[in-house]
Amino acid sequence: MAVFEYAPAPESRAIVAIASHYGLFIGGEFVEAEDGHPFKTVNPATEEVLAEVTAAGPRDVDRAVRAARAAQEKVWGPMPAQDRAKYLYRIARIVQERSRELAVLESLDNGKPIRESRDVDLPLAAAWFFHYAGWADKLPYAGLGPDPRPLGVAGQVIPWNFPLLMLAWKIAPALACGNTVVLKPAETTPLTALAFADICRQAGLPAGVVNIVTGAGETGAALVSHDGVDKVAFTGSTEVGRQIAQTLAGTRKRLTLELGGKAANIVFDDAPLDQAVEGIVNGIFFNQGHVCCAGSRLLVQESIHDEVLDRLKQRMTTLRVGDPLDKNTDIGAINSPAQLAKIAELSEAGQAEGAERWSAPCELPQQGYWFPPTLFTGVTQAHRIAREEIFGPVLSVLTFRTPAEAVDKANNTPYGLSAGVWTEKGSRILWTAERLRAGVVWANTFNKFDPASPFGGYKESGYGREGGRQGLEAYLAH
Numbered sequence: 070m071a072v073f074e075y076a077p078a079p080e081s082r083a084i085v086a087i088a089s090h091y092g093l094f095i096g097g098e099f100v101e102a103e104d105g106h107p108f109k110t111v112n113p114a115t116e117e118v119l120a121e122v123t124a125a126g127p128r129d130v131d132r133a134v135r136a137a138r139a140a141q142e143k144v145w146g147p148m149p150a151q152d153r154a155k156y157l158y159r160i161a162r163i164v165q166e167r168s169r170e171l172a173v174l175e176s177l178d179n180g181k182p183i184r185e186s187r188d189v190d191l192p193l194a195a196a197w198f199f200h201y202a203g204w205a206d207k208l209p210y211a212g213l214g215p216d217p218r219p220l221g222v223a224g225q226v227i228p229w230n231f232p233l234l235m236l237a238w239k240i241a242p243a244l245a246c247g248n249t250v251v252l253k254p255a256e257t258t259p260l261t262a263l264a265f266a267d268i269c270r271q272a273g274l275p276a277g278v279v280n281i282v283t284g285a286g287e288t289g290a291a292l293v294s295h296d297g298v299d300k301v302a303f304t305g306s307t308e309v310g311r312q313i314a315q316t317l318a319g320t321r322k323r324l325t326l327e328l329g330g331k332a333a334n335i336v337f338d339d340a341p342l343d344q345a346v347e348g349i350v351n352g353i354f355f356n357q358g359h360v361c362c363a364g365s366r367l368l369v370q371e372s373i374h375d376e377v378l379d380r381l382k383q384r385m386t387t388l389r390v391g392d393p394l395d396k397n398t399d400i401g402a403i404n405s406p407a408q409l410a411k412i413a414e415l416s417e418a419g420q421a422e423g424a425e426r427w428s429a430p431c432e433l434p435q436q437g438y439w440f441p442p443t444l445f446t447g448v449t450q451a452h453r454i455a456r457e458e459i460f461g462p463v464l465s466v467l468t469f470r471t472p473a474e475a476v477d478k479a480n481n482t483p484y485g486l487s488a489g490v491w492t493e494k495g496s497r498i499l500w501t502a503e504r505l506r507a508g509v510v511w512a513n514t515f516n517k518f519d520p521a522s523p524f525g526g527y528k529e530s531g532y533g534r535e536g537g538r539q540g541l542e543a544y545l546a547h
C-alpha cells in the first residue's frame with residue numbers, strides 16, 4: 070500500500086573497480102596459490118559473477134601463518150604501542166575515506182541494501198578501528214594486569230552476513246594487542262576483505278601483519294588446526310563452532326566463538342507501540358534477517374497481540390524489497406541459494422506444524438535469490454520455527470500473559486546471544502533484563518552496536534566477548 074511510487078535511486082557502481090581475478094594476500098602482497106584452486110563469487114541479487122577468487126590450500130595457509138609469525142616476532146610485537154596505534158588510526162581513516170566504494174562492493178557481493186552497508190556496516194567498521202587504535206597504547210590500564218602480552222598469531226574465520234564489519238571486529242583488537250592475523254572471509258563474500266588487503270598496503274602496514282586467505286570450509290579448517298596459530302576466533306554456525314572446539318580441545322590454543330541465536334523480542338502491554346513495531350521490523354528484517362542476534366521470536370503480551378499484529382503487517386507492506394544498490398531498498402537479496410533453501414525449508418516446516426504464515430505482498434525480482442518478509446502467528450514453543458535459527462526475514466510470533474511467563478519463554482532456547490524488552494517502565498526493564506539469559510539485552514531498541522560495548526553469548530551462542538575493554542582479553546596473555 071505505497072502512498073506514492075518511488076523513482077529508482079540507484080547508487081552507481083562505477084566507484085568500484087573489481088578485478089577479474091584475485092590471489093591470496095600473504096606477506097604484504099597478492100600471490101598465486103601453491104595448492105589452491107579458483108572459485109567464483111557472485112552478486113546474489115543478479116547471479117552475475119563478480120570475480121574469480123582463490124581457495125587457499127594447506128600449503129598456502131602454512132605460508133600465511135609463517136608470514137604472520139615472522140611479522141609478529143620481528144616487527145609488530147616489538148613495535149612501540151604508540152606506533153601500532155598510528156597504523157590502526159590510519160586504517161580507520163582510509164576505511165572512512167573509501168567508505169562509499171566499500172559500501173557498494175559489500176552490497177554487490179553480499180546482497181544487503183546500500184542504505185545499510187552505507188549507514189551501518191561502514192561507519193561501524195571504521196569506528197571499531199578507531200576504538201581499538203585508542204586502546205593500543207593503554208593496554209596496561211585494561212584491567213588485565215600491568216603488562217599484558219600479545220598471544221602471537223591469530224587465525225580468524227568470519228561469516229558472510231557482515232563481511233567487512235566482522236573483519237573489523239576480528240582484526241582491530243588483535244592488532245591493537247600486538248598480534249598478527251591470518252583471516253579467512255566467507256566463500257560467498259570475499260571481496261571487501263580483499264579490498265581491505267589493499268587498504269593495509271595503502272596504510273603502509275608492515276608486511277605479514279594482516280594476511281587474507283580466501284576459500285571455503287576446508288581452508289578454514291586448515292587455518293584453525295594449523296600448529297602455528299596461537300589463538301582462534303570464529304564467527305558462524307553453532308555446528309562448525311562445535312567442531313572447531315572439539316579440534317582444539319587439549320591444545321594450547323585460545324578460542325573464542327560467536328555462534329547463532331534465537332533472540333526473543335518481548336513487547337509488554339504498556340510499550341510505546343509505534344516504536345515497538347519499528348523495533349520488531351528492525352530486529353528481524355535488518356540485513357534480511359541474516360543476523361545472529363536477530364529478534365526472530367516476537368513475544369507479545371496477549372492483551373495487545375491483535376493490535377501489534379495489525380500494525381506490524383501494515384508496516385511490513387511498506388517494506389521495499391529489491392535492488393540492493395537502490396537507496397530506497399529496505400530488504401535486499403538472500404546471500405546464497407543454500408541459505409534461501411534453508412529459509413524456505415524452515416518456513417514450510419512452520420506451515421506443516423500448524424503455524425499460520427503471512428508474507429507482505431511484494432514483487433520479487435526474477436533473477437537472484439529472494440524471500441519476502443514473512444511472519445508466523447500461532448507459533449508454539451515446540452515448533453521448529455520457534456527453536457531453530459532461520460537466519461532469514463522470518464518472524465515467529467508467540468504470546469505471553471505475565472512477565473514471568475515472558476522470561477520463561479524467552480529463556481527456553483539453547484541459545485543466549487541477545488534479547489529485546491519493550492515497556493514504558495524502567496523497573497520492568499531491569500526486572501526482565503536481570504532474568505534473561507542473553508549476552509546483550511536491548512531496552513526499547515534493537516540491533517544497536519557500539520565498539521565500546523561488549524557483545525557475545527551464553528550456551529550454544531558461544532563464548533568470549535568482542536568489543537570494548539572486554540574484547541581485549543581474547544587477544545592478551547595475562
Ligand code: NAD
Binds near residue numbers: 255288291329360
Ligand atoms: P558456517 O559456520 O558454515 O560458515 C562460517 C565460516 O566458517 C565461513 O567462513 C566458512 O567458510 C567457515 N567454515 C565452514 N566450515 C568450517 C570448518 N570446518 N572449519 C573452519 N571454518 C569453517 O556458516 P554458513 O554455512 O555460512 O551458515 C550456516 C548457518 O550458520 C546459517 O544458516 C546461520 O544459522 C548460521 N550463521 C551464523 C552467523 C553468525 O553471525 N553467528 C553467521 C553466519 C551463519
Ligand code: MG
Binds near residue numbers: 110113177179257
Ligand atoms: Mg558474493
